[in-house]
Amino acid sequence: MLELNNVSKDYVGPGEVVHAVNDVSLSVAPGEFVTLLGPSGSGKSTLLLLAAGILHPEHGTVTFNGDDVSQMNDHDASTYRRKHLGFVFQHFNLMPGTAADNVALPLRLGGVRPRDAIRMAKEMLAKVGLDKRVDHIADQLSGGERQRVAIARALVHSPELVLADEPTGNLDSQRGDQILSMLRDLCHERDIAVLLVTHDERANEYADRSYRMKDGHLSEVEIATGTAAGGAG
Template structure:
């Protein structure tokens, strides 16, 4: 079976002022459907850059990102946008739209994908129930705690039944107790629904909950371990 995400000799160089920064220096990675991968590394190691490339938010300087068998570099802006509808992003700072309620935030990707209103409502309430936030559906993000916002973000990411979830430091802005609950939720999604999860973190305790840990340093993968404990 073809991997959901595959990167081949991935390079990314960007300019920091006039200084070129080699964020990625040849990353080869394969992620199968149903996997739960944690990408760990210190800040500046290139893990966020890798996430942006896997999420089709950015284009590589060299090498290829293949998502579902499609080489991302061959796609134009519109095709990339359509591809992103099949990727569920969860950002470190949640990135909810402040003026929309929790349920409107979850509904937004469905509206963008052109799903009909009635189906959208059904799906939204189902997702909010899955992340345990049915009661908070009508609240704006500012009225929600960090953990609650994070769960809204996960519900939003799941809305279009993505091929995989991409999480950027999902526990970076929530307390440890909430973080534990979040990990439980992610594992449940992975095990019960078969959602493929790719998560960036610098917290080793969180990373240990994944099936697979990929260590990255200075733009290269330095170690890959399968987590038998799970």
């Protein structure tokens, strides 16, 4: 269970201080597919980075299964991410190497033997429609293909929590729908907690719950019960 309690994060950049995340509380339980919508600059990516322990809040706490992520040192925070988390970065953050190497990485870090890791990576790439691109390096992939590599990498080690930043932003609507259905089904079947950030209102058709963010402030929204098992909350 991911829990943020009264979390705030400021950026002291050029010019005035930006209150990127302002007194935000939210939770995501295992098996829950939660969406976070909001305009550009509203603080969505910052919120995910706080949940991942990549950024630390000025105020409030971030806990995962009771462990205080917001207080972890770098070593413990990276252990938390490696063991429990799949993160789809807004700008993908692919490593040098092939698509299969990228997707195998979380498995390798978890101690899976290279040959097994590559086999599992290729299976995961096939699930996102990239079975013919496993040996391409990032520069040889389209934007949407890179995005799907990033999604496969976030899911391959069956994490307990998936944080996905605009995971369908570079995909056509049909491919986007496939990815959202896959994420929702994995979430429900494997009891994964999913927090998905997006501009795309259609994502709410898949969501169990939804939040909206504006100028760093969060509010929970009623979502129309669609095809998903939504309606709770």
